[in-house]
Amino acid sequence: MKFKNLTAAACGLLVLGGVVEAREIQLGHTLSDDSHYSVGADAFKETLERVSGGEFTVREHVAGSLGGERDMIEGLQIGTVDVVITSTGPLGNFVPDTYVLDLPFLFTDYDHARSVLDSDIGQDLLDDMEPHGIIGLAWSENGFRHMTNSRNEVHEPADVEGIKIRTMENQVHMNAFRELGASPTPMAFPELFTALQQGTVDAQENPVTVIVATKFWEVQDHVSLTGHVYSPAAVLGSSVLWGELSEQEKGWFHEAAQASAEATRDEVLRLETEGLDLLRENGMTVIEEVDKAPFQSQIQPVYEAFQDEYGSEMLERIQSFEG
């Protein structure tokens, strides 16, 4: 096995008879190096380096060292970064078709979200990115988002009235929090911890995965399992890089992205259960039983506004999806 890999590596490096240096792929994400995104980044690296026989190596830039998700998506368009693992937070600003995925209470559970994203619906959304200079490689996962804050326990919409909550730079999410009576402040993720620490905002919302990876218990007291929106992640490639790859090489990137998405999804499910204990051990009150119905009915106008602006075709496809 080892010998085979070495042979493959040697072939990859000796293209055209000359010594070709391995190309180093720059991969970025915003979370820590023990997060579910890093699990996915490691799987991407391991797979790409193996299937390409060493023709490509991967360097991981974690914790927002290349900037926030919006910055990195711009980087994909101009070729300053090659691969990004990102939530859909700022993606709709570039590819409006993806906003549909950010609608609150659209997906009922993990199986539902994953099967929609793995169907032709998800593939069409990935394909829609290419005209915008972004190569949609695979749907990975961030998780169902929950609210945390340092003001009060959240059981019902009235409890978030007037709360200053950081949202992603996403107009669908901002509209939803406005409907709930909160005061949304869009902000890039790398600024969030300090903003909570300094009291610029009282609250934020993220999946258990992110709350754990960022140790938000250091700056937040309460978490309510509102599960108000499913947060997909995407493994994205640069269109500049893509233009330089052969069909075979593109296939390697697809394989690596798929492996990355699968590894991340497994880690999300692990943290969904084990993560809650970590939150409690670190002093957060965890409000597990939250009646979602009043939240869901209060955000309904967001669906109407969305359809007025972006049409209802994709939304109807998702709503009528039968796995």
Ligand code: EAX
């Ligand atoms: O993608 O910005 C966010 O809250 C995201 O969930 C985080 O950066 C992981």
